[in-house]
Amino acid sequence: MTEQLSIGGLAALAGIGVETVRYYQRQGLLEQPSKAAGGQRRYAPDQVKRLRFIKRAQSLGFTLAEISGLLQLADGHCCAEVRSLAIHKVQLIETKLTALLAMHQALNGLIHKCDANSDTMSCPIIDLLNRN
Structure with missing residues (x-):
């Protein structure tokens, strides 16, 4: 099983701040996992890739609304x-x-x-x- 990440670990690996992760969650760009037994949310490592996708798209001038559409298109041809x-x-x-x-x-x-x-x-x- 792949080790799950804390929000701080996720943010650090993606090169962004924790508040940015939370903001993306509020905008619907990133799922917010349910809390684990210890009361802390744990993130799958593949969420780092999603956050990096968002940041790269932003660097190309795409808005968060446009990025939401790109994320939906990223799964298909x-x-x-x-x-x-x-x-x-x-x-x-x-x-x-x-x-x-x-x-x-x-x-x-x-x-x-x-x-x-x-x-x-x-x-x-x-x-x-x-x-x-």
């Missing part, structure tokens, strides 16, 4: 569906990158205005933010 989700995620990232680049350029322009500003009583950035 659904490559086309997962590919479609990934394409959609890439499109969202590209949209965010475009917005971030525009913010970057706007802020750099304002910084240059500050550098050229000889009026110590006003700030071009604050002036812009205060516009009606």
Whole structure:
């Protein structure tokens, strides 16, 4: 029989905190086992793999709701569906990158205005933010 893990052991092996494990349980991403005779919950070692899956998916930008769907798809042969989700995620990232680049350029322009500003009583950035 494979040794069961405490929540602390599970979290440590997955490289996350205990509160993160509990949060994932509340979100329905990880089952909460019933308490053993000693009053402590014991986790199967394969739950480490599930937690690592969740963390990797998060690092790729998937939300917890999207990860829930991916976990359901992970058990079957659904490559086309997962590919479609990934394409959609890439499109969202590209949209965010475009917005971030525009913010970057706007802020750099304002910084240059500050550098050229000889009026110590006003700030071009604050002036812009205060516009009606």
